Amino acid sequence: MSVEWTSHSHPEGQLYFQRRFPKFGVVTEANVHREETEEEVLGWLKCIDDFISQQDIAMPPLSELFIELDESESTCSYYFINHDTRRLFWLEQISTELLDMGMVVSNTHIDMALERLYWVHVEFFPMHICAQVPSQVVDDLIGVMSHGAADRLTSRSSTFPYTAEKTSQLLQLLFLRRG
DSSP: OOSOOEEEEOTTSOEEEEEEOSSOEEEEOSOTTSHHHHHHHHHHHHHHHHHHHHTTOOOOTTEEEEEEEETTTTEEEEEEEETTTTEEEOSSOOOTTTTTOOOOOSHHHHHHHHHHHHHHHHHHSOTTTGGGOOHHHHHHHHHHHHHHHHHHHHOTTOOOOSOHHHHHHHHHHHHHHHO
């Protein structure tokens, strides 16, 4: 645990902290620059790491833990993300009701919901992740945006959320990212 926490500012100003541990990375909004907060976070990380070891859980190589302290109850909430599969996961079974998924009709439905939650995580904690985004993901996003733009242009009742102008701006940014 000799590596220190790095702080990152979300583009909209929210500060968060990131640190790499041997089995996984960690992201938190808890102010770990305060010694007592860091000690509490590290205590929960030890509990989680001990559980992983006791249950002999093989962690994906590019996994990351989000941990949120609940100081009023001396507990924490967490989830893991797997950057390779672009999915969230937990160390124990969790119900779809807790994830606010509504009625789930198939494993594909669950997979889509977990990938959507992955992208929400990336939206909230983008600054340390952007260098890790594979070019295939950027290409996929360009494809989705192009499809949405075509739908917007050819349908009177398109469900695509962006205007043609906004889509054009977003596509320009994606093409710049692609290089």
